[in-house]
Amino acid sequence: MIPETLPAGVTDAVPANLRRRSRGTFASRGGPWVIGLSVLVSLLALLPIAYVIGVSLQTGWSTVVTLVFRPRVGELLVNTVLLVLLTIPLCVALGVTLAWLTERTNLPGRRWWSLLATAPLAVPAFVHSYAWVSLVPPIHGLFAGVLVSVIAYFPFLYLPVAATLRRLDPAIEDVAESMGLKPLAVFFRVVLPQLRLAICGGALLVGLHLLAEYGLYAMIRFDTFTTAIFDQFKSTFNGPAAHMLASVLALCCLAMLTAESAARGTARYARVGSGSAREQRIVCLRTSSTALGLALQGVTCLLALGVPLLTLGNWLIAGGSQVWDMAELLPALEQTLLFGVGGAALTTCAAIPIAWLSIRYPGRMQRVLESCNYITSSLPGIVVALALVTVTIHFARPIYQTTITVLLAYLLMFLPRALVSLRAGIAQAPVELENIARSLGRSPARALWLITLRLAAPGAAAGAALVFLAITNELTATLLLAPNGTRTLATGFWAMTSEIDYAAAAPYALLMIVLSLPLTGLLYHQSKKTAGR
Amino acid sequence: MIFRVPSFLKKALLASALVSAGHVYAADSVGIVVYNAQHESLTKAWVEGFTQETGIPVTLRNGDDTEMGNQIVQEGADSPADVFLTENSPAMVLVDNAGLFAPVDKATLEQVDAAYRPAHGKWIGIAARSTVFVYNPSKLPNADLPKSIMDLAAPAWKGRWGASPGGADFQAIVAAMLEQKGEAATLEWLKAMKTNFTAYRGNSSVLKAVNAGQIDSGVIYHYYSFVDQAKTGENSKNTALHYFKHKDPGAFVSISGGGVLASSKHKEQAQAFLKWITGQDGQAILKDGKSFEYAVGKNAQSNSKLMPLQQLDAPTVDASKLDSKKAVELMTQAGLL
Numbered sequence: 001m002i003p004e005t006l007p008a009g010v011t012d013a014v015p016a017n018l019r020r021r022s023r024g025t026f027a028s029r030g031g032p033w034v035i036g037l038s039v040l041v042s043l044l045a046l047l048p049i050a051y052v053i054g055v056s057l058q059t060g061w062s063t064v065v066t067l068v069f070r071p072r073v074g075e076l077l078v079n080t081v082l083l084v085l086l087t088i089p090l091c092v093a094l095g096v097t098l099a100w101l102t103e104r105t106n107l108p109g110r111r112w113w114s115l116l117a118t119a120p121l122a123v124p125a126f127v128h129s130y131a132w133v134s135l136v137p138p139i140h141g142l143f144a145g146v147l148v149s150v151i152a153y154f155p156f157l158y159l160p161v162a163a164t165l166r167r168l169d170p171a172i173e174d175v176a177e178s179m180g181l182k183p184l185a186v187f188f189r190v191v192l193p194q195l196r197l198a199i200c201g202g203a204l205l206v207g208l209h210l211l212a213e214y215g216l217y218a219m220i221r222f223d224t225f226t227t228a229i230f231d232q233f234k235s236t237f238n239g240p241a242a243h244m245l246a247s248v249l250a251l252c253c254l255a256m257l258t259a260e261s262a263a264r265g266t267a268r269y270a271r272v273g274s275g276s277a278r279e280q281r282i283v284c285l286r287t288s289s290t291a292l293g294l295a296l297q298g299v300t301c302l303l304a305l306g307v308p309l310l311t312l313g314n315w316l317i318a319g320g321s322q323v324w325d326m327a328e329l330l331p332a333l334e335q336t337l338l339f340g341v342g343g344a345a346l347t348t349c350a351a352i353p354i355a356w357l358s359i360r361y362p363g364r365m366q367r368v369l370e371s372c373n374y375i376t377s378s379l380p381g382i383v384v385a386l387a388l389v390t391v392t393i394h395f396a397r398p399i400y401q402t403t404i405t406v407l408l409a410y411l412l413m414f415l416p417r418a419l420v421s422l423r424a425g426i427a428q429a430p431v432e433l434e435n436i437a438r439s440l441g442r443s444p445a446r447a448l449w450l451i452t453l454r455l456a457a458p459g460a461a462a463g464a465a466l467v468f469l470a471i472t473n474e475l476t477a478t479l480l481l482a483p484n485g486t487r488t489l490a491t492g493f494w495a496m497t498s499e500i501d502y503a504a505a506a507p508y509a510l511l512m513i514v515l516s517l518p519l520t521g522l523l524y525h526q527s528k529k530t531a532g533r
Numbered sequence: 534m535i536f537r538v539p540s541f542l543k544k545a546l547l548a549s550a551l552v553s554a555g556h557v558y559a560a561d562s563v564g565i566v567v568y569n570a571q572h573e574s575l576t577k578a579w580v581e582g583f584t585q586e587t588g589i590p591v592t593l594r595n596g597d598d599t600e601m602g603n604q605i606v607q608e609g610a611d612s613p614a615d616v617f618l619t620e621n622s623p624a625m626v627l628v629d630n631a632g633l634f635a636p637v638d639k640a641t642l643e644q645v646d647a648a649y650r651p652a653h654g655k656w657i658g659i660a661a662r663s664t665v666f667v668y669n670p671s672k673l674p675n676a677d678l679p680k681s682i683m684d685l686a687a688p689a690w691k692g693r694w695g696a697s698p699g700g701a702d703f704q705a706i707v708a709a710m711l712e713q714k715g716e717a718a719t720l721e722w723l724k725a726m727k728t729n730f731t732a733y734r735g736n737s738s739v740l741k742a743v744n745a746g747q748i749d750s751g752v753i754y755h756y757y758s759f760v761d762q763a764k765t766g767e768n769s770k771n772t773a774l775h776y777f778k779h780k781d782p783g784a785f786v787s788i789s790g791g792g793v794l795a796s797s798k799h800k801e802q803a804q805a806f807l808k809w810i811t812g813q814d815g816q817a818i819l820k821d822g823k824s825f826e827y828a829v830g831k832n833a834q835s836n837s838k839l840m841p842l843q844q845l846d847a848p849t850v851d852a853s854k855l856d857s858k859k860a861v862e863l864m865t866q867a868g869l870l
Contacts, residue, residue, distance in 0.1 A: 067865075070866075070868065072865070072868040072870070075868070137741070138747050218734055219734075221732070221733060221734060223732075228870070231699035231870055232865075232870060234596075234597040234700075234701075235597070235599050235600065235704065235857075235861045235870060236599060236600070236603055236861060237599070237600050237602075237603030237604045237607065238607070239603070239861075241865055241870070393608060394607075397611055400608075484566050484594040484613060485566075485594065495573065495595070498735060499572075499573075499737060500737040500738065500741060500768060
């Protein structure tokens with residue numbers, strides 16, 4: 001199971017006992033307005049998919065063939081597939097090893113190491129890349145792509161794996177050992193299989209980021225579908241070649257979702273029996289293993305935190321007070337905060353009806369509604385933005401180039417982040433309290449508002465925080481959709497690095513990291529809480 | 534009934550309401566919107582001077598030439614843009630072919646030399662830049678320098694030169710080659726380029742790579758090197774510039790264009806802006822500022838560090854015929870995009 005805070009597209013955090021409750025009363029008790037709202041949000045989520053299909057149909061088969069089946073698309077496909085196939089196993093290996101070291105051994109300072117393994121999430125991926133190109137200028141291509149991706153994204157695996165390791169029942173391992181298995185065999189045959197869900201979820205998250213990221217790969221000159229779509233956009237605005245690449249990319253994302261859901265399997269992971277699992281046993285490492293473990297933690301930390309912070313510090317010192325151009329920085333900061341807060345509020349509110357339905361009246365219809373949102377959020381920002389630009393320019397001109405469209409893009413991209421946290425929050429609000437409010441004459445909507453939502457507020461806040469974090473570091477959709485004359489920290493950073501003015505870009509990067517830090521702390525805290533410790 | 538909302542939610546809702554309100558308010562402002570594909574720093578200097586003198590506020594939307602050209606075409610009659618500024622001509626041609634430009638004021642046209650504006654007067658040159666071959670002398674001795682940009686298609690140049698095919702600059706060079714050499718020869722050259730060259734993102738990155746010795750040479754515009762020299766020189770100190778001259782396609786001088794949109798609701802202010810940047814003060818910013826682009830105003834001087842425009846022996850290309858769409862199509866066909 002993935003910690004609830006992670007926007008893992010496909011986790012199912014609803015406890016089984018809540019799920020069995022009355023299905024027949026869906027419409028009668030859910031209230032038509034809740035259903036109406038969730039259908040509306042889900043239909044909105046389908047917009048980008050409908051756009052991708054619509055454009056492909058409209059373009060005509062022969063054009064599709066010439067634009068899709070050409071050597072360049074083959075090159076991009078090879079690049080993207082290699083990137084995914086190399087990065088994900090490395091992230092899994094690194095994430096699982098680090099998690100095992102911090103959770104199941106007596107490695108000195110393991111609490112600190114655990115915090116340090118989460119911290120790289122506070123550094124936006126394109127800032128990692130910026131640090132590496134300024135440290136090692138010739139770095140480029142597949143090797144660089146894999147290196148920087150592993151460094152930027154391994155915490156997505158570390159967090160769920162560490163949380164699961166903390167919760168495993170040691171009794172199963174005892175049984176395996178009593179049957180004569182060696183410790184290493186116990187790890188591979190008993191522990192690792194139990195980590196399957198965490199690994200699958202984390203790997204999916206890393207994979208989707210690999211497909212969607214633009215800034216990281218643009219800066220180290222590694223061409224993926226996303227960078228190629230961006231190049232086409234810069235040459236043609238929204239020409240057919242960009243649309244076709246976007247369609248292929250969307251197919252890649254769907255393939256990845258399908259692969260993950262097949263890899264999850266149907267095995268049971270909950271423990272059987274009464275009482276609770278006993279405390280984990282801690283493995284005492286030998287001196288040589290301790291040294292190796294410390295070296296691995298140290299090197300990871302150096303690469304994932306040391307490199308970005310040192311280069312950033314260097315540029316800040318080199319730039320001096322000159323680079324702190326407040327007339328540019330303050331509006332960018334203000335804009336980022338406004339987009340972040342506005343987007344987080346809108347997304348959280350939009351998630352309420354769906355989250356509430358999924359807890360109170362789970363069923364087939366609700367699952368369909370929910371999966372619409374998951375599929376869209378797995379699409380790269382560039383695809384969503386391209387869809388919104390095209391749709392608003394032709395059919396919704398009043399909201400074209402307005403903040404509304406930007407917030408809508410954020411809503412479509414980040415809804416599951418709010419949904420997962422909010423759902424956990426609502427699940428913990430007893431339905432009986434809501435029922436009592438109803439019996440005292442409150443309307444369903446009012447009861448939901450007065451009772452359940454107030455109890456679910458911490459969950460909603462966590463979800464909103466995650467959305468805010470995502471918006472702070474969002475680059476591609478913001479670049480395409482931002483209203484005239486607006487600039488966020490991310491797009492400001494990007495404008496500076498595009499002119500190779502690395503010193504002037506440093507303050508933007510620093511501000512983004514500072515904004516992300518408390519929220520990364522929250523993520524860390526939540527993953528600890530999931531384990532009940 | 535007491536209807537309490539969690540306070541964080543209240544604040545968030547209030548903030549988002551303010552965002553939207555702020556936007557609606559901004560849309561009604563009196564200033565002009567400039568779709569700017571020129572270097573942001575240059576346009577900012579122009580805007581500062583213009584606003585200081587006239588009091589007319591200017592909002593910038595920054596992007597790339599053909600991106601914004603296509604965007605304006607799709608926006609059509611409802612485009613929020615009042616003025617369009619580019620780095621190269623093809624995007625101006627794109628918008629002009631869609632019939633979206635209002636004629637430039639006569640007085641403004643007369644400020645610029647006839648060679649740097651199309652005869653029909655729908656848009657005007659605001660600055661110019663020259664194609665240049667940048668090389669690292671320690672990697673590429675002077676004797677080995679190519680005579681023509683067309684030579685770079687030869688197998689001997691495999692792995693020895695770089696360019697930024699995704700940028701409007703290089704695409705303008707291709708459009709000029711298309712105009713001079715025709716479609717077949719251009720496509721053949723582009724296919725050879727795909728085999729021979731290394732792709733970078735942005736001319737600055739090409740310059741930086743040549744300077745660091747990662748690649749022997751590159752095709753860029755002239756001013757990147759001068760801009761870097763004026764700063765610290767750290768990305769250009771190991772490089773030298775070679776101008777092809779002799780009316781070679783590689784000696785192409787690209788005209789940066791400016792035009793007023795026919796759909797503009799602030800035409801008077803928009804025309805004033807165009808007049809200002811092509812006038813004495815605007816062109817002086819090209820000479821004295823940090824852009825190192827060529828001035829195109831009558832009697833306007835370019836920066837004295839630059840090789841004079843007249844000595845570049847550029848090919849005569851009708852800027853109003855440059856076809857960006859075809860250029861991008863050919864580049865897509867050659868697998869460069």
